[in-house]
Amino acid sequence: MDAKQFLGQLIDVPGVSGYEDKVSKLIMKAFEPYCNEVYRDAFYNVYGKKLGSKSGHGPKVMLAAHLDEIGLMVKDIDDKGFISFTNIGGVDQRILLSQEVYVHGKEKLFGVIGAKPPHLQERKEAQKAVPMKELAIDVGLPAAKVKELVSIGDLITFKSPLVELEGTNVCGKSIDDRAGVVVMYETMKELEKLVFSGEVYFVATAQEEVGTRGAIISTNKINPDIGIAIDVTHGDTPDAPKSDTHAMDKGPAIGVGPNMHPKLTKKLMDVAKENRIDYQVEVAPGLTGTDARSMQVSREGVPTVLIELPLRYMHTTVETLNMENVKKAAKLIALFIASMEEGWEECLTY
Amino acid sequence: MSDLLRRLTEARGVSGNEDEVRQLIIEEVTPLADEVRVDRMGSVIAYKKGTRSNKKVMLCAHMDEVGFIITRIDDNGMLKFATVGSIDPRILPSKRVRIGDKAIPGVLGIKAIHLQEPAERERAVKVSQMYIDIGAKNKEEAEKLVKPGDYAVFDSECVYFGDNKVKSKALDDRVGCLTLIEALKSSYPFDLYACFTVQEEVGLRGAKVAGYSIQPDMALVVEGTTCSDVPGVDPHKHSTRMGEGPAISIADLASYSNKKLVSFLIQCAKNANIPFQIKESISGGNDAGEIQRAAGGIMTAVVSVPCRYIHSPSSVADLDDINNTIKLVQEFLKGCEAI
Numbered sequence: 055m056d057a058k059q060f061l062g063q064l065i066d067v068p069g070v071s072g073y074e075d076k077v078s079k080l081i082m083k084a085f086e087p088y089c090n091e092v093y094r095d096a097f098y099n100v101y102g103k104k105l106g107s108k109s110g111h112g113p114k115v116m117l118a119a120h121l122d123e124i125g126l127m128v129k130d131i132d133d134k135g136f137i138s139f140t141n142i143g144g145v146d147q148r149i150l151l152s153q154e155v156y157v158h159g160k161e162k163l164f165g166v167i168g169a170k171p172p173h174l175q176e177r178k179e180a181q182k183a184v185p186m187k188e189l190a191i192d193v194g195l196p197a198a199k200v201k202e203l204v205s206i207g208d209l210i211t212f213k214s215p216l217v218e219l220e221g222t223n224v225c226g227k228s229i230d231d232r233a234g235v236v237v238m239y240e241t242m243k244e245l246e247k248l249v250f251s252g253e254v255y256f257v258a259t260a261q262e263e264v265g266t267r268g269a270i271i272s273t274n275k276i277n278p279d280i281g282i283a284i285d286v287t288h289g290d291t292p293d294a295p296k297s298d299t300h301a302m303d304k305g306p307a308i309g310v311g312p313n314m315h316p317k318l319t320k321k322l323m324d325v326a327k328e329n330r331i332d333y334q335v336e337v338a339p340g341l342t343g344t345d346a347r348s349m350q351v352s353r354e355g356v357p358t359v360l361i362e363l364p365l366r367y368m369h370t371t372v373e374t375l376n377m378e379n380v381k382k383a384a385k386l387i388a389l390f391i392a393s394m395e396e397g398w399e400e401c402l403t404y
Numbered sequence: 405m406s407d408l409l410r411r412l413t414e415a416r417g418v419s420g421n422e423d424e425v426r427q428l429i430i431e432e433v434t435p436l437a438d439e440v441r442v443d444r445m446g447s448v449i450a451y452k453k454g455t456r457s458n459k460k461v462m463l464c465a466h467m468d469e470v471g472f473i474i475t476r477i478d479d480n481g482m483l484k485f486a487t488v489g490s491i492d493p494r495i496l497p498s499k500r501v502r503i504g505d506k507a508i509p510g511v512l513g514i515k516a517i518h519l520q521e522p523a524e525r526e527r528a529v530k531v532s533q534m535y536i537d538i539g540a541k542n543k544e545e546a547e548k549l550v551k552p553g554d555y556a557v558f559d560s561e562c563v564y565f566g567d568n569k570v571k572s573k574a575l576d577d578r579v580g581c582l583t584l585i586e587a588l589k590s591s592y593p594f595d596l597y598a599c600f601t602v603q604e605e606v607g608l609r610g611a612k613v614a615g616y617s618i619q620p621d622m623a624l625v626v627e628g629t630t631c632s633d634v635p636g637v638d639p640h641k642h643s644t645r646m647g648e649g650p651a652i653s654i655a656d657l658a659s660y661s662n663k664k665l666v667s668f669l670i671q672c673a674k675n676a677n678i679p680f681q682i683k684e685s686i687s688g689g690n691d692a693g694e695i696q697r698a699a700g701g702i703m704t705a706v707v708s709v710p711c712r713y714i715h716s717p718s719s720v721a722d723l724d725d726i727n728n729t730i731k732l733v734q735e736f737l738k739g740c741e742a743i
Contacts, residue, residue: 132635134633136634138635144517144518145517146497146498146514146516146520146525147525148494148497148514148525148528148529149497149514151492151494151716152495152499152713152716152717153498153718154563154571154718163565164563164565165565165566166571166718166720167718168634168712168713168718168720169636170632170635170637171630171632171634171643171713171714174632174637174641180492180494180528181527181528182526182527182528183494183525183526183527183528183529184494185526188636192566192634192712192713192720193565193566194565194566194567194568194569194571194720194722195566195567196567199567214500217500217509217559219509219510219538219539220508220538220539220540220546220549221539221540221541221545223539225500225509225511225539288515288516288518288519291482291513291515291537292478292480292482292535293514293515293533293535294515294516294519295519299519302541303541343518366513367498367511367513367514367515367516367537368516368518369516369517369518370497370498370513370514370516371498372498372499372500372511372512372513374511374513374537374539
């Protein structure tokens with residue numbers, strides 16, 4: 055399966071934070087051919103363990119990309135069967151009108167998010183975003199049937215399959231951070247071609263969007279020598295400040311700042327330069343909003359690096375990604391792991 | 405019926421650029437009509453000769469839909485656009501579109517919630533702030549695929565869901581087009597002109613010339629109309645209600661329906677046990693307004709399928725309402741000659 059096919063499958067499977075059962079199963083199946091062992095824990099973190107073929111004392115490396123996605127949750131069902139909802143993770147209320155969704159009740163129900171028609175609104179209202187609490191999902195069923203099939207607390211995901219845009223760009227929902235999972239998948243394939251020592255844990259982490267909780271649990275469990283977090287960063291768009299975004303066609307971004315280990319980060323950049331893989335620098339003055347923030351302070355501390363894929367329109371249903379960056383990131387990470395020769399401990403020092 | 409409705413709603417046809425849907429309609433009506441012509445505005449007129457009288461009855465549904473037109477390509481490869489027809493800009497963020505004859509996919513993005521000021525999250529996004537991203541690196545690359553003046557439509561599949569419901573773009577007024585195609589399957593004593601008009605959404609422009617050229621004795625307009633039986637709307641402001649049958653208009657901002665025709669429609673519905681409702685708001689307007697005044701005063705009436713979330717990529721209608729609209733129009737045609 056190629057990277058784009060895998061991404062297409064991944065984004066079609068629901069996995070709102072805390073409810074990642076289905077997507078974690080799909081990931082386990084995909085990881086199996088390339089790992090020595092694949093398992094998951096009670097939090098739906100998926101672990102793929104891959105051993106190096108070279109003897110010697112290589113590092114224990116843990117990669118983390120989160121498998122959970124933002125979504126919505128049923129809050130109430132009114133007398134006519136309209137479903138009101140709240141958000142799980144950072145959902146922009148302005149994207150919700152006219153959106154297509156699936157309500158995951160006793161059955162998977164298709165629905166659309168509607169609101170009162172514009173001609174019935176006050177003039178002033180047209181200047182304002184429609185607040186989430188005034189929106190409702192219409193599943194086209196009578197109220198009794200809705201109440202039979204749907205319960206308060208049921209999950210709602212967006213319907214937005216992967217579409218190819220111009221060049222190597224694709225768009226869809228939940229590419230944050232299913233694309234990171236695809237980077238791990240591609241890294242496994244790259245590692246098949248390389249000789250390395252030590253062991254690599256590919257961890258698809260749960261509950262990142264609600265506080266990097268899967269990363270806390272899994273890093274504690276693995277206790278790695280080196281942590282590599284893979285997530286997304288903002289791609290450049292005309293309405294966002296240049297300083298907060300990255301070009302879509304200049305490679306993945308490498309994080310720099312207190313959250314990342316300086317010497318290890320430098321080594322990552324050196325590997326990129328030696329292998330002519332282009333990268334950008336993401337400056338993070340404090341904690342990053344990624345799994346790296348928790349990996350770094352797990353147990354006695356884990357030297358951690360961060361690799362990010364530029365993504366336009368993050369947390370919308372039209373997140374846009376350049377697939378080239380997935381390939382580049384995977385290649386870079388694989389070469390970085392293989393570059394850990396005897397004495398690798400040196401790059402974890404200060 | 406469901407397959408034809410799918411093809412009708414998924415066909416592209418923004419006002420002024422109705423080529424794809426026009427072609428589909430021509431293919432569908434050609435085997436059913438005695439003569440099919442495209443008038444100077446681009447409307448399709450399917451003529452079915454009457455079996456005995458010379459009376460002329462016009463059925464009218466518009467084939468055009470709301471959408472977009474590309475106004476400029478920026479240096480960064482992003483496309484600026486204007487809306488064609490009335491679209492609430494608040495529905496636009498995070499939607500997909502298809503641009504031009506080649507249906508190039510694009511997205512209407514907005515900057516991520518992480519990059520917004522808290523106050524921005526409460527404000528509606530204006531069309532002037534938005535752009536379409538087709539994934540082009542720069543202007544040069546974008547220009548290979550798109551040019552200013554290209555039209556764009558919502559990218560939205562037709563989905564059958566729930567309890568006999570359909571969701572798609574352009575239900576307004578492809579449900580009317582469907583009704584006309586169904587009507588053409590029968591023969592009538594009078595001459596029937598089924599008009600699939602263009603440019604309704606930008607000012608009822610196709611109907612004006614079609615009405616003038618046909619000069620019918622009476623005209624029945626079949627529409628998709630607003631349905632506001634949704635949360636946050638007082639019941640007395642429900643213009644129509646989903647599932648309660650075709651909506652018969654008394655008046656709207658463009659025309660008053662002819663009283664005799666309205667009475668006859670109600671009588672037809674009652675006699676044939678077809679559920680119906682009276683449209684309870686007078687907002688909006690449709691082709692009846694122009695047909696009525698096109699050539700010295702023509703009797704008109706309007707029957708509509710209630711459509712929730714109209715003028716959006718995900719408008720919703722009830723299949724029973726659609727079927728009952730088809731039935732009501734057929735009942736009307738059976739006896740309208742006597743009016």
